[in-house]
Amino acid sequence: MTMHFGEAQASVAALPVPSRLDAYLAQTAFDRPTLVIDVDRVEQQFLALKAGLGEADIHYAVKANPAREVIARLVELGSHFDAASRGEIELCLSLGARPEAISFGNTIKRASDIAFAYAAGITLFAADAEEELEKIAHHAPGAQVYIRIIVENSEADWPLSRKFGCDRDTAMVLLAHAKMLGLDPVGLSFHVGSQTRKAEMWGATLDQMARIWTDARERGHDLRLLNIGGGFPAFYGEAIQAPTDYAAGVMRMVHARFGAVERIMAEPGRGLVAEAGAIACEVMLVSRKSTRDTHRWVYLDIGKFSGLAETIDEAIRYQFETPRDGDATGPCILAGPSCDSADVLYEKRPMPMPLSLRAGDRVVIRNAGAYTSSYSSVGFNGFPPLDVVVI
Numbered sequence: 443m444t445m446h447f448g449e450a451q452a453s454v455a456a457l458p459v460p461s462r463l464d465a466y467l468a469q470t471a472f473d474r475p476t477l478v479i480d481v482d483r484v485e486q487q488f489l490a491l492k493a494g495l496g497e498a499d500i501h502y503a504v505k506a507n508p509a510r511e512v513i514a515r516l517v518e519l520g521s522h523f524d525a526a527s528r529g530e531i532e533l534c535l536s537l538g539a540r541p542e543a544i545s546f547g548n549t550i551k552r553a554s555d556i557a558f559a560y561a562a563g564i565t566l567f568a569a570d571a572e573e574e575l576e577k578i579a580h581h582a583p584g585a586q587v588y589i590r591i592i593v594e595n596s597e598a599d600w601p602l603s604r605k606f607g608c609d610r611d612t613a614m615v616l617l618a619h620a621k622m623l624g625l626d627p628v629g630l631s632f633h634v635g636s637q638t639r640k641a642e643m644w645g646a647t648l649d650q651m652a653r654i655w656t657d658a659r660e661r662g663h664d665l666r667l668l669n670i671g672g673g674f675p676a677f678y679g680e681a682i683q684a685p686t687d688y689a690a691g692v693m694r695m696v697h698a699r700f701g702a703v704e705r706i707m708a709e710p711g712r713g714l715v716a717e718a719g720a721i722a723c724e725v726m727l728v729s730r731k732s733t734r735d736t737h738r739w740v741y742l743d744i745g746k747f748s749g750l751a752e753t754i755d756e757a758i759r760y761q762f763e764t765p766r767d768g769d770a771t772g773p774c775i776l777a778g779p780s781c782d783s784a785d786v787l788y789e790k791r792p793m794p795m796p797l798s799l800r801a802g803d804r805v806v807i808r809n810a811g812a813y814t815s816s817y818s819s820v821g822f823n824g825f826p827p828l829d830v831v832v833i
């Protein structure tokens with residue numbers, strides 16, 4: 443009986459039905475690099491993360507992929523949003539998000555954007571500096587603020603480093619300062635670092651945050667909101683935990699350290715949209731610089747300035763598919779098409795590609811729905827920005 447069941451499963455796995463995304467890619471010709479997003483996959487991922495996050499609210503980090511259809515679907519699903527600017531706030535509002543469901547999470551806000559947000563009904567703001575609190579108190583009097591804490595030891599593939607957050611002592615000063623300014627300092631936030639592949643990698647950061655949380659409460663701050671930020675991973679070839687397990691694992695670790703918290707919010711960006719998208723692009727040229735070179739240069743029609751900015755420092759290593767997969771491979775340096783010498787994608791760790799690869803071949807970049815279209819320049823060197831099609 444068990445044997446029979448196993449065989450049936452194996453035969454299902456051997457004949458995979460092409461996904462909507464694959465079917466669309468197979469039947470469509472593109473004349474420029476194009477990101478195809480399957481909005482049903484975004485929904486699936488939202489529900490999978492939500493199942494693990496439990497009572498925590500999802501505030502989608504809009505910057506990961508601001509396609510209108512993505513935002514609209516997430517509004518339908520009851521998602522909340524983390525916006526970084528007036529433009530992102532207007533986008534969410536125009537697609538039906540309620541202002542109470544939008545947090546203004548950038549710690550570096552234009553004063554007029556704060557005023558705009560407040561007038562639109564947004565009442566939750568991030569800060570990591572005195573001057574930012576003063577701007578908020580002036581343009582959004584009485585608003586709720588959470589203080590962003592700097593993460594000391596990220597294990598992420600794309601750490602957010604020292605640009606955001608403040609240390610424990612500064613956080614204590616800011617909580618008191620916010621109160622003095624008539625604001626409501628409701629809680630703390632952090633970001634564990636983008637593409638943190640396993641829930642267990644959150645341990646050290648959560649320990650650090652829990653100590654600060656406890657200290658603040660002991661000083662009489664009535665903290666009610668814990669914002670655990672983003673960091674939820676996408677599959678780029680290295681093992682990651684499945685979304686529900688991952689999110690549930692993080693929440694177990696949060697509960698073990700923080701006990702009952704009135705309100706928890708999570709801000710997935712990459713983890714919600716990356717796997718819902720694939721980029722169709724093309725080989726422009728395959729060459730060798732010298733007859734003695736052991737590796738080839740493969741130039742694509744997409745590069746650092748047209749969607750693949752996260753290859754900076756070779757941090758994010760995408761997966762490439764070609765129609766010649768299965769042929770013998772050799773190491774390649776992958777580069778973009780622009781006349782800028784920084785536009786090299788992978789050189790320190792060359793990428794194995796089929797030896798038969800030719801100019802004109804289609805290349806599909808998997809799981810590229812996050813931080814690609816939103817990172818594409820408007821047309822550096824005359825190359826068009828990454829096109830987006832939502833199916």
Ligand SMILES: *Cc1c(COP(=O)(O)O)cnc(C)c1O
Nearest residue numbers: 503636672673674709710711712
């Ligand atoms: C970019 C960003 C996120 C999303 O991060 P991911 O690693 O993509 O999930 C979440 N919160 C804030 C404040 C951000 O700036």
